[in-house]
Amino acid sequence: MKKYFLVSGILLITATSFCQEKKERVEIPSAAEVAFKKSYPAATKTKWSKEGSDFEVNFINGKNEMAAVYSSNGELKETEIEIEPTALPAGVTTYVKEHYKTTIKEAAKITKANGEINYEAEVNKKDLLFDKNGKFIKEQKD
Structure with a gap:
Protein backbone atom coordinates (compact mmCIF):
# COMPACT_ATOMS: atom_id res chain seq x y z
CA MET A 1 0.00 0.00 0.00
CA LYS A 2 2.89 2.37 0.81
CA LYS A 3 4.39 1.68 -2.61
CA TYR A 4 1.06 2.58 -4.24
CA PHE A 5 0.96 5.98 -2.49
CA LEU A 6 4.64 6.59 -3.22
CA VAL A 7 4.24 5.80 -6.94
CA SER A 8 1.02 7.86 -7.11
CA GLY A 9 2.77 10.80 -5.43
CA ILE A 10 5.72 10.64 -7.82
CA LEU A 11 3.40 10.50 -10.83
CA LEU A 12 1.38 13.45 -9.55
CA ILE A 13 4.47 15.58 -8.98
CA THR A 14 5.88 14.66 -12.40
CA ALA A 15 2.61 15.40 -14.18
CA THR A 16 2.25 18.72 -12.37
CA SER A 17 5.74 19.84 -13.30
CA PHE A 18 5.12 19.12 -16.99
CA CYS A 19 1.81 20.99 -16.98
CA GLN A 20 3.15 24.19 -15.48
CA GLU A 21 3.62 26.99 -17.94
CA LYS A 22 7.21 28.16 -18.11
CA LYS A 23 7.68 31.91 -18.30
CA GLU A 24 10.58 33.09 -20.37
CA ARG A 25 12.80 35.68 -18.83
CA VAL A 26 13.32 38.54 -21.24
CA GLU A 27 16.86 39.85 -21.36
CA ILE A 28 16.49 43.63 -21.66
CA PRO A 29 19.30 45.46 -23.48
CA SER A 30 20.89 48.00 -21.14
CA ALA A 31 20.43 50.81 -23.68
CA ALA A 32 16.65 50.27 -23.70
CA GLU A 33 16.49 50.09 -19.91
CA VAL A 34 18.62 53.23 -19.47
CA ALA A 35 16.50 55.17 -22.00
CA PHE A 36 13.31 54.10 -20.25
CA LYS A 37 14.56 55.05 -16.78
CA LYS A 38 15.70 58.43 -18.10
CA SER A 39 12.28 59.15 -19.65
CA TYR A 40 10.19 57.73 -16.79
CA PRO A 41 12.22 57.91 -13.55
CA ALA A 42 9.11 57.64 -11.34
CA ALA A 43 7.61 54.64 -13.19
CA THR A 44 6.36 51.76 -11.06
CA LYS A 45 5.14 48.22 -11.68
CA THR A 46 7.33 47.78 -14.76
CA LYS A 47 6.99 44.62 -16.82
CA TRP A 48 9.15 44.05 -19.89
CA SER A 49 8.35 41.79 -22.83
CA LYS A 50 9.71 41.15 -26.30
CA GLU A 51 7.74 42.62 -29.20
CA GLY A 52 9.23 41.37 -32.46
CA SER A 53 12.79 42.69 -32.47
CA ASP A 54 11.87 45.45 -30.00
CA PHE A 55 11.16 45.56 -26.26
CA GLU A 56 7.91 46.73 -24.67
CA VAL A 57 7.64 47.89 -21.09
CA ASN A 58 4.25 48.22 -19.38
CA PHE A 59 4.24 50.49 -16.34
CA ILE A 60 2.41 52.96 -14.14
CA ASN A 61 3.42 56.62 -14.45
CA GLY A 62 1.63 58.71 -11.85
CA LYS A 63 -1.99 57.62 -12.20
CA ASN A 64 -1.61 56.52 -15.82
CA GLU A 65 -1.25 52.99 -17.17
CA MET A 66 1.26 53.21 -19.98
CA ALA A 67 3.53 51.25 -22.28
CA ALA A 68 6.61 52.17 -24.28
CA VAL A 69 8.42 50.32 -27.04
CA TYR A 70 12.20 50.58 -27.40
CA SER A 71 14.66 49.18 -29.91
CA SER A 72 17.63 47.22 -28.59
CA ASN A 73 19.81 50.35 -28.93
CA GLY A 74 17.44 52.40 -26.73
CA GLU A 75 15.54 54.26 -29.43
CA LEU A 76 11.96 55.03 -28.38
CA LYS A 77 9.57 53.70 -31.04
CA GLU A 78 6.20 54.58 -29.47
CA THR A 79 4.35 55.24 -26.25
CA GLU A 80 0.86 54.15 -25.32
CA ILE A 81 -1.36 55.62 -22.63
CA GLU A 82 -4.63 54.10 -21.51
CA ILE A 83 -7.63 56.38 -22.03
CA GLU A 84 -11.34 56.10 -21.43
CA GLU A 106 -10.28 49.26 -23.21
CA ALA A 107 -8.78 52.11 -25.19
CA ALA A 108 -5.37 53.71 -25.65
CA LYS A 109 -3.71 56.61 -27.41
CA ILE A 110 -0.50 55.64 -29.21
CA THR A 111 2.13 58.22 -30.08
CA LYS A 112 4.82 57.08 -32.51
CA ALA A 113 8.36 58.47 -32.31
CA ASN A 114 7.67 60.65 -35.37
CA GLY A 115 4.64 62.24 -33.63
CA GLU A 116 2.00 60.24 -35.50
CA ILE A 117 -1.07 59.55 -33.33
Whole structure:
Protein backbone atom coordinates (compact mmCIF):
# COMPACT_ATOMS: atom_id res chain seq x y z
CA MET A 1 0.00 0.00 0.00
CA LYS A 2 2.89 2.37 0.81
CA LYS A 3 4.39 1.68 -2.61
CA TYR A 4 1.06 2.58 -4.24
CA PHE A 5 0.96 5.98 -2.49
CA LEU A 6 4.64 6.59 -3.22
CA VAL A 7 4.24 5.80 -6.94
CA SER A 8 1.02 7.86 -7.11
CA GLY A 9 2.77 10.80 -5.43
CA ILE A 10 5.72 10.64 -7.82
CA LEU A 11 3.40 10.50 -10.83
CA LEU A 12 1.38 13.45 -9.55
CA ILE A 13 4.47 15.58 -8.98
CA THR A 14 5.88 14.66 -12.40
CA ALA A 15 2.61 15.40 -14.18
CA THR A 16 2.25 18.72 -12.37
CA SER A 17 5.74 19.84 -13.30
CA PHE A 18 5.12 19.12 -16.99
CA CYS A 19 1.81 20.99 -16.98
CA GLN A 20 3.15 24.19 -15.48
CA GLU A 21 3.62 26.99 -17.94
CA LYS A 22 7.21 28.16 -18.11
CA LYS A 23 7.68 31.91 -18.30
CA GLU A 24 10.58 33.09 -20.37
CA ARG A 25 12.80 35.68 -18.83
CA VAL A 26 13.32 38.54 -21.24
CA GLU A 27 16.86 39.85 -21.36
CA ILE A 28 16.49 43.63 -21.66
CA PRO A 29 19.30 45.46 -23.48
CA SER A 30 20.89 48.00 -21.14
CA ALA A 31 20.43 50.81 -23.68
CA ALA A 32 16.65 50.27 -23.70
CA GLU A 33 16.49 50.09 -19.91
CA VAL A 34 18.62 53.23 -19.47
CA ALA A 35 16.50 55.17 -22.00
CA PHE A 36 13.31 54.10 -20.25
CA LYS A 37 14.56 55.05 -16.78
CA LYS A 38 15.70 58.43 -18.10
CA SER A 39 12.28 59.15 -19.65
CA TYR A 40 10.19 57.73 -16.79
CA PRO A 41 12.22 57.91 -13.55
CA ALA A 42 9.11 57.64 -11.34
CA ALA A 43 7.61 54.64 -13.19
CA THR A 44 6.36 51.76 -11.06
CA LYS A 45 5.14 48.22 -11.68
CA THR A 46 7.33 47.78 -14.76
CA LYS A 47 6.99 44.62 -16.82
CA TRP A 48 9.15 44.05 -19.89
CA SER A 49 8.35 41.79 -22.83
CA LYS A 50 9.71 41.15 -26.30
CA GLU A 51 7.74 42.62 -29.20
CA GLY A 52 9.23 41.37 -32.46
CA SER A 53 12.79 42.69 -32.47
CA ASP A 54 11.87 45.45 -30.00
CA PHE A 55 11.16 45.56 -26.26
CA GLU A 56 7.91 46.73 -24.67
CA VAL A 57 7.64 47.89 -21.09
CA ASN A 58 4.25 48.22 -19.38
CA PHE A 59 4.24 50.49 -16.34
CA ILE A 60 2.41 52.96 -14.14
CA ASN A 61 3.42 56.62 -14.45
CA GLY A 62 1.63 58.71 -11.85
CA LYS A 63 -1.99 57.62 -12.20
CA ASN A 64 -1.61 56.52 -15.82
CA GLU A 65 -1.25 52.99 -17.17
CA MET A 66 1.26 53.21 -19.98
CA ALA A 67 3.53 51.25 -22.28
CA ALA A 68 6.61 52.17 -24.28
CA VAL A 69 8.42 50.32 -27.04
CA TYR A 70 12.20 50.58 -27.40
CA SER A 71 14.66 49.18 -29.91
CA SER A 72 17.63 47.22 -28.59
CA ASN A 73 19.81 50.35 -28.93
CA GLY A 74 17.44 52.40 -26.73
CA GLU A 75 15.54 54.26 -29.43
CA LEU A 76 11.96 55.03 -28.38
CA LYS A 77 9.57 53.70 -31.04
CA GLU A 78 6.20 54.58 -29.47
CA THR A 79 4.35 55.24 -26.25
CA GLU A 80 0.86 54.15 -25.32
CA ILE A 81 -1.36 55.62 -22.63
CA GLU A 82 -4.63 54.10 -21.51
CA ILE A 83 -7.63 56.38 -22.03
CA GLU A 84 -11.34 56.10 -21.43
CA PRO A 85 -13.24 54.71 -24.44
CA THR A 86 -15.31 57.91 -24.44
CA ALA A 87 -12.10 59.85 -25.26
CA LEU A 88 -11.70 58.05 -28.61
CA PRO A 89 -12.53 59.90 -31.82
CA ALA A 90 -16.20 59.51 -32.81
CA GLY A 91 -15.24 57.46 -35.89
CA VAL A 92 -13.86 54.71 -33.67
CA THR A 93 -17.07 54.14 -31.71
CA THR A 94 -19.14 54.33 -34.91
CA TYR A 95 -16.93 51.72 -36.59
CA VAL A 96 -17.09 49.38 -33.59
CA LYS A 97 -20.88 49.65 -33.34
CA GLU A 98 -21.30 48.94 -37.08
CA HIS A 99 -18.78 46.11 -37.44
CA TYR A 100 -18.65 44.43 -34.03
CA LYS A 101 -21.99 45.33 -32.43
CA THR A 102 -20.41 45.47 -28.97
CA THR A 103 -18.78 47.96 -26.63
CA ILE A 104 -15.13 48.86 -26.34
CA LYS A 105 -13.48 47.17 -23.36
CA GLU A 106 -10.28 49.26 -23.21
CA ALA A 107 -8.78 52.11 -25.19
CA ALA A 108 -5.37 53.71 -25.65
CA LYS A 109 -3.71 56.61 -27.41
CA ILE A 110 -0.50 55.64 -29.21
CA THR A 111 2.13 58.22 -30.08
CA LYS A 112 4.82 57.08 -32.51
CA ALA A 113 8.36 58.47 -32.31
CA ASN A 114 7.67 60.65 -35.37
CA GLY A 115 4.64 62.24 -33.63
CA GLU A 116 2.00 60.24 -35.50
CA ILE A 117 -1.07 59.55 -33.33
CA ASN A 118 -3.06 56.31 -33.47
CA TYR A 119 -5.80 54.92 -31.27
CA GLU A 120 -6.36 51.37 -30.10
CA ALA A 121 -9.70 49.89 -29.07
CA GLU A 122 -9.98 46.43 -27.51
CA VAL A 123 -13.04 44.53 -28.71
CA ASN A 124 -13.71 40.77 -28.40
CA LYS A 125 -10.07 40.06 -27.43
CA LYS A 126 -8.84 41.89 -30.52
CA ASP A 127 -7.05 45.22 -30.82
CA LEU A 128 -8.42 47.54 -33.47
CA LEU A 129 -6.10 50.29 -34.66
CA PHE A 130 -7.31 53.66 -35.96
CA ASP A 131 -5.64 56.82 -37.22
CA LYS A 132 -5.88 60.17 -35.40
CA ASN A 133 -9.22 60.90 -37.11
CA GLY A 134 -10.79 57.58 -36.16
CA LYS A 135 -10.35 55.87 -39.55
CA PHE A 136 -9.86 52.10 -39.23
CA ILE A 137 -6.33 50.84 -40.00
CA LYS A 138 -6.22 47.18 -38.99
CA GLU A 139 -7.25 44.46 -36.56
CA GLN A 140 -4.78 42.35 -34.60
CA LYS A 141 -5.15 39.64 -32.00
CA ASP A 142 -4.76 40.95 -28.44
